[in-house]
Amino acid sequence: MTLSSVATAARILREFGKHSTQLGVSQLARRVGVGKSTAHRVLWTLVEEGLVEKVEETGLFRLTSTMGSLGASAETSQRLHEAATHPLDQLRTKTRGTMHVAILDGIDVLYVERREGLGTLQVFRAVGSRNSAYMTASGKVLLAFLPAEQQRSLIEEIRLTPKTARTITTRAAFLAELHRVRSQGYGENRGEWQPGMCSIAAPIRDPLGQVVASVSVAEYVEDVEPGLRHLAGPIIETAKRISAGLGWHE
Structure with missing residues (x-):
């Protein structure tokens, strides 16, 4: 009916x-x-x-632009799914963590793809869920590679509310963090959202080289100081493979 x-x-x-x-x-x-x-x-x-x-x-x-954004998000999600399937399956052999592909939605990250690592605890974000961009590796990557004016506008909207003792809570420190992410080519979350939970993410680019999404790995670790930095190489390589699937070439 x-x-x-x-x-x-x-x-x-x-x-x-x-x-x-x-x-x-x-x-x-x-x-x-x-x-x-x-x-x-x-x-x-x-x-x-x-x-x-x-x-x-x-x-x-x-x-309205809202409907245009919804259509663009749906199209982007489908293209990302097709481009990410094989690279994520390859990454899954190198980590026990949970893998996500995310896009930026305002000041949040929206998870559009997910893979479970071997032995993963069922505590990470499901497809279609959101998280605050400022305390996630994916969010830092997506904010870091925005055009300067758009980045500044979004950061003004963010309330840097502490979730743990390691959450970045000042704009100066957050801007410095975004500069570091852009310089090194990947972002990290080391216990900033939940104690002991770390993530690492790298940018996914479209055919014009613009960052349209991120790919990340999240996992609980005993020592958050090094976090998941040992996965920097694999996560960057995975991002490049997904980007190539979208039509980007270095």
């Missing part, structure tokens, strides 16, 4: 991707096969929900 209003809303949203970036009420009613009043009502519901907006200059409607 389906709700007709939901089905109509879904059909209307699909129409924006089929033909034009801007459409009117009459056009949508005709293409979807509903009355003009129904199309008008559904459209304004989508406007209230932040999925569609009215363009004042034309009087027509278009998808």
Whole structure:
């Protein structure tokens, strides 16, 4: 059993991707096969929900940037899945830790791919879950390689709340950390999110060389000071292999 209003809303949203970036009420009613009043009502519901907006200059409607981001995230996730499958399987032979592929979503990291290492404890993040970027290796990598203006804007939004005694809590220290990550080509979390839990991550690039995601390994260790630095080489190599799968070449 389906709700007709939901089905109509879904059909209307699909129409924006089929033909034009801007459409009117009459056009949508005709293409979807509903009355003009129904199309008008559904459209304004989508406007209230932040999925569609009215363009004042034309009087027509278009998808908001939120919907564009959702589409881009879905496409990116699929491409990453295809490119990461074999490299992650290879990395799995070199570590007992949990492997993740993540993208930046505001000031959070969003995990879009995951592999369990041999003997992994079931405590790490599942696909579709989020974590604060500032206290994860993946987040540091994704923030470190942003354009300067975008990086500055996002860092201003972050509240550097301590989770453990090792969490970075000042902007000066965090900016210095991001500079170090960018210089060395990988990021680390050494007990900053949970005591004893470490992670290491490297950047994944698109065909233009822009960092679009990160690949990481997370594991509980006895000594957080060296953390997982012994995996720096393998994690960087894995990131390069995934990037190559996306079309990037050094």
